[in-house]
Amino acid sequence: MSSVKMLVSAIHRRLSNGDVTDDSRFTYRELRLHVRSQIGVALKRNFYEALNADDFRYGDDSVTTTYTDVPVLTEQRTGLKYLEIPAQTVSLGTMRGIDVHDSNPISKYNTTFIPVRNEEVFVGSLQPNIPCIVEYFRKGTKLYFKGVVDQEALDVTQKYSLPTNDDVELNLPPEYEDLVIAGVLELLAPKLANRDTQNDGTPED
Amino acid sequence: MIQVSEVVGWFLDEINGGKAEFARAYRIAIRGWRELNWDVTGSLKTTSLEVDCDLTAKLPDDFLNHISIGVVNSNGKIATLTRNDRLTMECSDDEYFSSEEWYMNDSNLSILTASRSSLGIGSNNNIGEYRVDRGSNRIILNPDFCYRDVVLEYVSNGQEEGRECINELASEALLAYLRWKWHVAKKGVNRGDKLDYRSEYYNQKRLAKYRIRKPKLQEMNQASRENTKQGIKS
Numbered sequence: 001m002s003s004v005k006m007l008v009s010a011i012h013r014r015l016s017n018g019d020v021t022d023d024s025r026f027t028y029r030e031l032r033l034h035v036r037s038q039i040g041v042a043l044k045r046n047f048y049e050a051l052n053a054d055d056f057r058y059g060d061d062s063v064t065t066t067y068t069d070v071p072v073l074t075e076q077r078t079g080l081k082y083l084e085i086p087a088q089t090v091s092l093g094t095m096r097g098i099d100v101h102d103s104n105p106i107s108k109y110n111t112t113f114i115p116v117r118n119e120e121v122f123v124g125s126l127q128p129n130i131p132c133i134v135e136y137f138r139k140g141t142k143l144y145f146k147g148v149v150d151q152e153a154l155d156v157t158q159k160y161s162l163p164t165n166d167d168v169e170l171n172l173p174p175e176y177e178d179l180v181i182a183g184v185l186e187l188l189a190p191k192l193a194n195r196d197t198q199n200d201g202t203p204e205d
Numbered sequence: 206m207i208q209v210s211e212v213v214g215w216f217l218d219e220i221n222g223g224k225a226e227f228a229r230a231y232r233i234a235i236r237g238w239r240e241l242n243w244d245v246t247g248s249l250k251t252t253s254l255e256v257d258c259d260l261t262a263k264l265p266d267d268f269l270n271h272i273s274i275g276v277v278n279s280n281g282k283i284a285t286l287t288r289n290d291r292l293t294m295e296c297s298d299d300e301y302f303s304s305e306e307w308y309m310n311d312s313n314l315s316i317l318t319a320s321r322s323s324l325g326i327g328s329n330n331n332i333g334e335y336r337v338d339r340g341s342n343r344i345i346l347n348p349d350f351c352y353r354d355v356v357l358e359y360v361s362n363g364q365e366e367g368r369e370c371i372n373e374l375a376s377e378a379l380l381a382y383l384r385w386k387w388h389v390a391k392k393g394v395n396r397g398d399k400l401d402y403r404s405e406y407y408n409q410k411r412l413a414k415y416r417i418r419k420p421k422l423q424e425m426n427q428a429s430r431e432n433t434k435q436g437i438k439s
Contacts, residue, residue, distance in 0.1 A: 127232055127235075
């Protein structure tokens with residue numbers, strides 16, 4: 001599986017018809033933006049394909065990344081415990097893409113963390129708490145816990161996430177890599193139309 | 206007895222759900238558990254409550270409704286108290302409150318009566334009076350009450366060690382309730398399906414009631430024999 005850097009490099013070489021030169025028209029930063037955007041499109045496509053293939057609404061299990069020992073912090077203003085979501089995720093519209101758990105998620109003795117939507121936080125406050133459960137809800141890039149959390153760090157498993165580090169291998173199924181490259185090239189087609197490889201000021205096309 | 210969370214797990218299996226659906230499903234299941242407790246699975250418990258110095262006794266935490274209140278006699282049976290809804294905890298006369306514990310043994314039962322009528326004792330053997338005060342969660346006893354403990358037979362809410370549990374024979378009824386209430390407010394479920402879920406729940410509830418309260422041959426035999434009386438014809 002490739003990383004963002006490898007995909008950018010592959011696209012850049014294709015655009016430059018060989019080795020990338022210092023005076024290339026395309027910068028790494030520009031290509032990186034397009035590549036990340038196309039990876040998001042590919043992940044969302046994979047999610048909807050998984051939805052249509054089965055009744056299961058949690059998407060493809062193979063597109064999963066686990067981030068260990070994410071620190072649990074305390075917000076000074078509200079006193080609530082929270083943690084920062086480790087990676088950016090594709091918009092799935094639900095809380096199904098993020099799972100917070102202890103280091104052993106299937107142990108009977110660990111604390112069970114259940115995701116709830118923001119609307120359910122209010123609904124839940126009108127009713128008795130569910131025993132032995134800690135609920136968490138999302139606000140922006142933070143997950144807030146509704147209950148007692150004794151752990152100082154927790155594991156977070158994310159589906160359909162884009163890592164911030166470009167060297168990290170993507171959890172993208174291999175069949176989508178060519179689609180990402182094709183998508184980026186299609187986006188850059190208008191720019192490619194005015195190519196001037198001879199550098200004489202006259203577009204070739 | 207099985208936990209309500211296990212029934213919720215069965216339901217989530219049915220709908221291919223997971224953690225994101227758990228909170229809503231559990232809260233719906235609790236409502237179903239409560240309803241089945243009222244009508245079908247409410248378990249009877251008997252407990253002895255200590256009478257406090259102010260002649261009241263605290264109700265248990267899982268108390269739903271009482272069946273009988275009394276004291277245990279020498280035959281091991283509950284001699285029931287008389288209900289008096291006019292009893293109150295407020296009493297201006299200090300002599301009704303004793304700081305010392307005292308009790309009477311069963312040999313004095315026959316001479317105890319709360320009836321001071323000059324027309325006779327009457328057929329009601331009044332050994333004490335009570336009132337269940339839901340507001341303060343206590344049983345209020347009459348000022349003349351002289352027993353150390355009072356025995357309460359009551360319907361429990363089914364909680365065991367703080368966890369909601371349900372009779373296994375009613376688990377399918379709870380699952381049917383959960384299925385019905387989950388889909389009743391859902392978009393895209395047509396009216397016919399909602400009515401089907403509803404009728405399935407009531408059918409399962411009826412079956413659960415029959416399973417739990419199925420008459421036993423031994424008891425039917427006993428009742429039949431007790432009601433058969435013979436006399437000599439002259």
